[in-house]
Amino acid sequence: MAAAPPRRMHLATLLQPNGHHTAGWRHPDAELGGDHGFELYRKLAQTAERGRFDVLFLADAVGLRERETVEQLSRSPITVNLEPLGLLSALSVVTSRIGLAATASTTYNEPYHVARKFATLDHLSGGRAGWNVVTSFTDGEARNFNREHHPDHASRYSRAREFVAVVRGLWDSWDDDAFVRDKHTGRYFDPAGLHVLDHRGEHFSVRGPLNLARSPQGHPVIFQAGSSDDGIGLAAATADAVYVAAQTLEEAQTYYARLKLEVAALGRAPDAVKILPGIQPFIGRTEKEAQEKHRALLDLIHPDAGLGILSTLIGVDMSAYPLDGLVPDLPVTESHRSRQKLLLDLARRHKLTVRQLYGHVCNGAGHHTVTGTPVQIADRLQHWFENGAADGFNILPPWLPGGLDDFVDYVIPELQRRGLFRREYEGRTLRDHLGLQRPVRSHA
Numbered sequence: 001m002a003a004a005p006p007r008r009m010h011l012a013t014l015l016q017p018n019g020h021h022t023a024g025w026r027h028p029d030a031e032l033g034g035d036h037g038f039e040l041y042r043k044l045a046q047t048a049e050r051g052r053f054d055v056l057f058l059a060d061a062v063g064l065r066e067r068e069t070v071e072q073l074s075r076s077p078i079t080v081n082l083e084p085l086g087l088l089s090a091l092s093v094v095t096s097r098i099g100l101a102a103t104a105s106t107t108y109n110e111p112y113h114v115a116r117k118f119a120t121l122d123h124l125s126g127g128r129a130g131w132n133v134v135t136s137f138t139d140g141e142a143r144n145f146n147r148e149h150h151p152d153h154a155s156r157y158s159r160a161r162e163f164v165a166v167v168r169g170l171w172d173s174w175d176d177d178a179f180v181r182d183k184h185t186g187r188y189f190d191p192a193g194l195h196v197l198d199h200r201g202e203h204f205s206v207r208g209p210l211n212l213a214r215s216p217q218g219h220p221v222i223f224q225a226g227s228s229d230d231g232i233g234l235a236a237a238t239a240d241a242v243y244v245a246a247q248t249l250e251e252a253q254t255y256y257a258r259l260k261l262e263v264a265a266l267g268r269a270p271d272a273v274k275i276l277p278g279i280q281p282f283i284g285r286t287e288k289e290a291q292e293k294h295r296a297l298l299d300l301i302h303p304d305a306g307l308g309i310l311s312t313l314i315g316v317d318m319s320a321y322p323l324d325g326l327v328p329d330l331p332v333t334e335s336h337r338s339r340q341k342l343l344l345d346l347a348r349r350h351k352l353t354v355r356q357l358y359g360h361v362c363n364g365a366g367h368h369t370v371t372g373t374p375v376q377i378a379d380r381l382q383h384w385f386e387n388g389a390a391d392g393f394n395i396l397p398p399w400l401p402g403g404l405d406d407f408v409d410y411v412i413p414e415l416q417r418r419g420l421f422r423r424e425y426e427g428r429t430l431r432d433h434l435g436l437q438r439p440v441r442s443h444a
């Protein structure tokens with residue numbers, strides 16, 4: 001019997017042109033102004049493709065964060081970005097293999113639009129599209145869509161489940177070979193290959209069919225990143241790949257074990273869902289150099305930016321407290337109970353000042369940071385990969401383009417030498433890269 005092929009990592013990268021770290025845009029080598037043009041994105045996408053990443057990913061929100069003052073917001077660039085589907089369509093032209101994924105909210109969209117846009121990207125890119133399903137965060141987004149408040153968690157997820165089912169149904173509107181385009185007989189499509197969805201549910205009434213052919217992947221890849229019980233439930237039922245923020249190996253292992261169990265309990269193969277914890281790497285020629293790079297960015301977090309983000313996460317205006325005083329005991333607020341408790345417990349345990357606590361949250365936004373030489377970083381990734389914590393990683397370069405260049409030039413070759421990552425793309429579609437099957441049309 002032939003030996004099973006070695007298990008290989010999957011790598012995604014989140015392209016935030018100003019870097020993942022709150023102060024990434026202030027790094028001396030950060031290229032500014034590229035966030036509203038094409039050139040920087042083109043360069044980043046081509047670098048990621050040169051690194052043989054499975055997929056590049058664009059996050060998105062449909063409004064500004066609303067808890068912060070304008071003064072606080074004005075200190076960080078992550079409040080503005082291009083509309084991602086338009087941008088990915090452009091990137092599909094200057095890349096040929098890397099997957100192209102973006103966030104679209106199920107709370108502030110209609111399924112028909114989302115199904116159509118991602119199927120279009122899948123056609124344009126030859127089967128490289130991925131949709132990151134989110135339910136969105138804030139009242140700031142709600143107010144752009146005829147509402148005063150963001151709907152509560154349970155109703156958002158109830159809508160999200162039905163939303164994904166409708167999108168999938170629409171993607172199956174046509175048999176793969178429905179469009180016969182026979183000049184001779186004058187038949188453009190085979191009537192038997194058309195399937196009208198006719199969905200009527202709690203949240204949506206959608207007749208269908210989708211007005212474009214089944215796309216190269218059948219279904220674009222579905223990503224998900226919620227980690228509440230509802231979020232995990234949605235991921236177990238519908239996701240092909242999952243992003244997760246885990247600070248420690250133990251947290252990542254716990255999440256990994258739980259999600260794979262829930263996937264199996266629904267009758268899906270555990271390997272049909274790839275789990276990709278986020279990693280923010282600081283790469284140096286020596287460990288000391290990497291630590292200095294990390295330190296330098298921490299020092300560049302403007303206090304207003306730090307306080308604003310911390311206040312948003314804790315749900316309390318933290319600018320009322322001295323920066324270098326210990327984090328005070330705070331009243332529990334209903335809206336942010338779990339996140340607040342997590343951060344306040346952390347502050348108490350480690351006796352953190354307000355400045356140190358915002359340093360913690362602005363440094364990677366809850367994701368794991370690795371600081372070291374390429375060998376040390378590869379060691380950490382290998383350890384997580386081989387110890388039940390990850391099927392791969394979502395790489396979050398702290399600043400760009402240098403943070404991605406360093407990962408591609410120094411860490412990826414080390415992973416390749418160890419046989420942990422592909423040297424060349426073996427397939428054409430994002431599903432091929434992730435080792436996922438192409439879904440059979442569900443009405444069949």
Ligand SMILES: Cc1cc2nc3c(=O)[nH]c(=O)nc-3n(C[C@H](O)[C@H](O)[C@H](O)COP(=O)(O)O)c2cc1C
Pocket residue numbers: 058059060061103133134135136137224225226227228229230231232243244245278394
């Ligand atoms: C890597 C990563 C990327 C995310 N990207 C987005 C995004 O682009 N837009 C968004 O609204 N939420 C984003 N989220 C947030 C989650 O998808 C989710 O909405 C949030 O964690 C709250 O869901 P929960 O209550 O189920 O945890 C992201 C989360 C992670 C870990």
